[in-house]
Amino acid sequence: MILASAPQLLDHPCCDVINTFPWGFFLAVHIALFAVGAYLGARSFGVGERLLGWGFTLFALAEISYMTYHVNITQFLFAHTISEVLNAVAFLLIFAALANKAVVSWTSRPPGRARAADRTEVTR
Numbered sequence: 457m458i459l460a461s462a463p464q465l466l467d468h469p470c471c472d473v474i475n476t477f478p479w480g481f482f483l484a485v486h487i488a489l490f491a492v493g494a495y496l497g498a499r500s501f502g503v504g505e506r507l508l509g510w511g512f513t514l515f516a517l518a519e520i521s522y523m524t525y526h527v528n529i530t531q532f533l534f535a536h537t538i539s540e541v542l543n544a545v546a547f548l549l550i551f552a553a554l555a556n557k558a559v560v561s562w563t564s565r566p567p568g569r570a571r572a573a574d575r576t577e578v579t580r
Contacts, residue, residue, distance in 0.1 A: 486519045486522045490519035493516030493518075497511075507550075507553035507556065508554075511548075512546070518546065522539045
């Protein structure tokens with residue numbers, strides 16, 4: 457069969473390197489990232505930044521989802537699919553919160569700088 461002789465994507469040298477790490481290493485990475493997300497979420501909620509808070513909370517939840525695979529509660533693809541969706545929504549919420557505060561911009565213009573045509577002067 458032609459497919460049987462095709463190059464196998466899973467027979468790649470990078471996988472050999474990654475597979476040398478113990479499973480606890482990956483669990484520790486996800487625990488550390490969860491702690492960062494939970495801390496930043498709590499800080500954001502504490503100062504009234506709800507969008508940032510929810511973004512970081514979803515990031516922390518994504519890390520919990522990743523961990524479910526490493527402790528054999530879920531399958532790899534299920535855990536990673538849920539995590540990627542949570543991370544995508546978290547990224548959008550964090551970007552929206554930062555754009556709302558003019559830290560980043562939706563356009564290529566530097567944040568906080570309006571075009572001359574967009575500025576309105578109030579005269580009294």
